[in-house]
Amino acid sequence: MNKKYIPFILIGALLVLPQLGLSSYVLHILILALMWATAGMAWNLLGGYCGQVSFGHAAFFGMGAYCAGLLAHHYDITPWLGFLVSVPVVAALALVMGFIVLRLRGPYFVLATLAIGELLRIIAENLVDLTQGNLGVLIRRTWVDKDPYYYVILALALGTYFLIQRIMASRWGYYFVAIREDQDAAESLGINTTLYKTIALAISAVITGFTGAFYMNYMGYIDPQIVFSLGDISIVMIMVVMVGGVATPLGPWVGAVIMVILAEWIRSLPVIGTGYQTLFGILLIVIIIFLPNGLVGDLPKIKRFFKKEVPA
Amino acid sequence: MWVQAEVFLQTLVSGLLLGGLYALIGIGMTLILGVMKIINLTHGQLMMVAMYLAFWLFTLFGIDPYLSLLIVPPLMFAFGMGIQKFLVNPVLRVESILPHNQVILTVGIGMVLQNLATLFFTSDYRSIPVGYASTVWYLTDLWRDSPVELSFSLPWVVSFMLAVVITLMLWFFLAKTDTGKSIRATAQDRDAAMLMGVHVGWMRVITFGLGSALVAAAGCLFIPIYYLFPALGSQFTLIAFVITILGGLGSTIGAILGGLLLGVFESMTATYVGMGWAPAGRFVVFVAALVFLPGGVASLLKRRKLGK
Numbered sequence: 001m002n003k004k005y006i007p008f009i010l011i012g013a014l015l016v017l018p019q020l021g022l023s024s025y026v027l028h029i030l031i032l033a034l035m036w037a038t039a040g041m042a043w044n045l046l047g048g049y050c051g052q053v054s055f056g057h058a059a060f061f062g063m064g065a066y067c068a069g070l071l072a073h074h075y076d077i078t079p080w081l082g083f084l085v086s087v088p089v090v091a092a093l094a095l096v097m098g099f100i101v102l103r104l105r106g107p108y109f110v111l112a113t114l115a116i117g118e119l120l121r122i123i124a125e126n127l128v129d130l131t132q133g134n135l136g137v138l139i140r141r142t143w144v145d146k147d148p149y150y151y152v153i154l155a156l157a158l159g160t161y162f163l164i165q166r167i168m169a170s171r172w173g174y175y176f177v178a179i180r181e182d183q184d185a186a187e188s189l190g191i192n193t194t195l196y197k198t199i200a201l202a203i204s205a206v207i208t209g210f211t212g213a214f215y216m217n218y219m220g221y222i223d224p225q226i227v228f229s230l231g232d233i234s235i236v237m238i239m240v241v242m243v244g245g246v247a248t249p250l251g252p253w254v255g256a257v258i259m260v261i262l263a264e265w266i267r268s269l270p271v272i273g274t275g276y277q278t279l280f281g282i283l284l285i286v287i288i289i290f291l292p293n294g295l296v297g298d299l300p301k302i303k304r305f306f307k308k309e310v311p312a
Numbered sequence: 313m314w315v316q317a318e319v320f321l322q323t324l325v326s327g328l329l330l331g332g333l334y335a336l337i338g339i340g341m342t343l344i345l346g347v348m349k350i351i352n353l354t355h356g357q358l359m360m361v362a363m364y365l366a367f368w369l370f371t372l373f374g375i376d377p378y379l380s381l382l383i384v385p386p387l388m389f390a391f392g393m394g395i396q397k398f399l400v401n402p403v404l405r406v407e408s409i410l411p412h413n414q415v416i417l418t419v420g421i422g423m424v425l426q427n428l429a430t431l432f433f434t435s436d437y438r439s440i441p442v443g444y445a446s447t448v449w450y451l452t453d454l455w456r457d458s459p460v461e462l463s464f465s466l467p468w469v470v471s472f473m474l475a476v477v478i479t480l481m482l483w484f485f486l487a488k489t490d491t492g493k494s495i496r497a498t499a500q501d502r503d504a505a506m507l508m509g510v511h512v513g514w515m516r517v518i519t520f521g522l523g524s525a526l527v528a529a530a531g532c533l534f535i536p537i538y539y540l541f542p543a544l545g546s547q548f549t550l551i552a553f554v555i556t557i558l559g560g561l562g563s564t565i566g567a568i569l570g571g572l573l574l575g576v577f578e579s580m581t582a583t584y585v586g587m588g589w590a591p592a593g594r595f596v597v598f599v600a601a602l603v604f605l606p607g608g609v610a611s612l613l614k615r616r617k618l619g620k
Contacts, residue, residue, distance in 0.1 A: 281423035292408030
């Protein structure tokens with residue numbers, strides 16, 4: 001079989017999947033996996049390809065979610081419009097952040113991203129008139145059925161995938177990788193590193209905002225503790241990429257499937273369930289020590305490991 | 313007029329007292345950052361662990377939290393050394409695309425610590441009911457004709473004093489002992505230190521232990537005046553790095569000044585803007601430091617010195 005048909009077969013399979021009469025729970029897991037894959041790809045563009053590790057993508061996720069939720073809540077406009085509204089809002093946040101922090105070297109970016117996520121959570125908790133504080137925002141979902149949501153998020157995921165492939169094959173992509181590999185060398189070749197890091201941040205942020213807006217539409221309820229959460233959003237996004245494979249196109253997809261299934265499975269266990277964060281933390285530590293480039297990135301290493309064991 | 317001055321002075325005093333403890337947290341972070349060039353994002357969680365240790369020492373054996381200063385920091389020193397030796401050092405050796413793997417690793421450790429604390433100790437708020445918790449001194453007791461009235465809570469003052477003592481001891485260690493000098497040499501230039509015969513790997517292990525012990529000491533000093541819950545760690549990690557940025561990365565004096573500044577600023581926001589906004593004030597300081605003074609307070613000090 002010709003290798004070039006594989007992508008079409010995969011996409012075709014993803015398209016017909018909901019028509020196979022899957023239970024709504026399985027469909028829910030598929031939707032979540034696709035959502036995390038999209039968010040992971042967004043993080044990967046900035047963290048994996050451009051080398052700027054962000055611990056605060058929950059900020060963009062939450063902004064997107066609140067854009068969608070507040071429109072529906074205050075003005076009774078369809079929450080799907082949140083996708084459009086979130087673009088300028090999230091991009092503005094990313095640009096301001098980028099021009100403040102990305103001109104500095106060193107750990108500033110890591111710290112600033114951490115801070116921005118927490119800051120937005122505190123603001124969302126305290127601006128009760130606008131966001132209802134910790135009460136959260138509740139909206140009516142558009143469809144009862146899960147199929148339409150599946151197709152929306154599938155379109156978003158595939159769109160993101162092709163967009164990022166396109167960017168990475170372009171001049172920008174080479175700039176991003178050059179910045180990650182050696183910022184001084186990149187600068188000396190005439191790349192405006194601050195500008196391109198900010199571009200990577202903005203694209204990554206807008207896509208993350210879309211996933212947030214989708215989350216609002218799909219779940220119908222958000223509160224600041226959920227969507228601006230460090231442990232449940234920002235870190236999970238990092239884990240999706242770390243487990244799957246940093247700076248690989250398919251890594252986030254693999255990571256998202258593994259993480260979502262793992263999370264659902266662990267949480268369903270009776271006693272250990274409450275300790276899922278411990279297990280996630282241990283998984284993260286193990287992955288970083290033994291497979292620092294993730295399952296996809298370290299595939300040769302894994303193959304070698306098994307080959308060494310099998311013969312004898 | 314006098315009332316306003318009184319409120320202002322009282323806020324200033326409580327800010328400074330808080331800032332002394334913040335400084336202790338910040339020094340630990342900045343030491344680790346200086347020597348290893350990595351951000352320890354599990355710093356606050358280490359403090360949380362230390363606070364639980366002090367809490368259980370008090371509950372089970374009736375050991376006063378100030379006495380546990382002799383027990384908890386050494387334990388946390390060993391714990392920190394273990395983290396560095398068995399978790400961080402292996403990661404430093406592995407080749408990977410991302411340079412920030414160690415930072416992500418510390419986040420993973422922090423997650424584990426916080427979640428385990430929730431599992432074992434539940435997420436209830438706890439505090440140690442020490443007898444002297446509500447003892448207060450008044451300025452008029454000392455100085456009868458004072459125009460303004462200020463109050464000093466006993467545990468706050470004791471904690472502050474002990475923080476100062478610990479900081480002085482640390483200064484002595486770093487400035488006068490061989491190990492301390494080796495640590496500073498490693499922070500300044502790793503390769504040069506190695507050429508001079510400093511065992512850099514060992515210095516890393518000691519530094520991580522030392523940073524953990526310092527934050528553990530801060531935890532013991534905090535527990536008579538603060539409450540305790542598992543999620544408290546992440547809050548203090550944020551505080552620690554705001555201080556580090558404000559003070560200047562890797563600078564000990566900067567961390568002390570940064571801690572005091574942040575303490576004062578936070579208590580001012582709490583008094584004049586509102587309690588809920590105090591954490592947001594933290595980030596205002598952080599962003600302002602990034603925009604106007606990326607080198608931190610330390611860079612100001614350095615500029616002054618070079619000017620002479």
